[in-house]
Amino acid sequence: MQLAASIVTALVAAIHLYILVLEMFLWTKPAGRRAFGLTPEFAQASRVLAANQGLYNGFLAAGLVWSLLPGAPAGVAVFFLCCVLLAGVYGAATASRKILFVQALPAALALLLHALA
Structure with missing residues (x-):
């Protein structure tokens, strides 16, 4: 299970x-x-705000990668996955329901698997 x-x-x-790349580098591009x-x-008009959002998504990714490294403190993955889940639920409630499936659901699944491990 681990x-x-x-x-x-x-x-x-x-x-x-991927979200970091979309928000920081591809926001004004067709993709x-x-x-x-x-x-x-x-x-x-919103590219600077999007780049800021992208940076925060990069911090979440960095924390999750850190949690996968040997010797990472216990609970790091759970902390960052909870951050992702909360951000996903908030984003789904305020911006787009799609965020619930792209961001929150994978984080919830990972949290469940960590709980079962």
């Missing part, structure tokens, strides 16, 4: 690295606009 928890945690980290359903004008 292996499954680690694999899903790594997947959550990868999702957040970023398509991913978030943005007009070119809105993407341009």
Whole structure:
């Protein structure tokens, strides 16, 4: 069960690295606009805010990767997965329900696997 928890945690980290790239580097590009359903004008006007969001997603990914390294303190994965889950639930409630499935559900699954491990 620990292996499954680690694999899903790594997947959550990868999702957040991808979100970092979308928000920090592709926000105004076709791929970023398509991913978030943005007009070119809105993407341009909000690019600095999006880059800031992307940085925070990178911090979540870094914490999750750290939790996978040998010698990581106990509870690091659970802490960062809880952060991801809360951010996903808040995002789903305030921005888009899609966030519930892309962000919150994978984090909840990883938390469940950690609890069972």
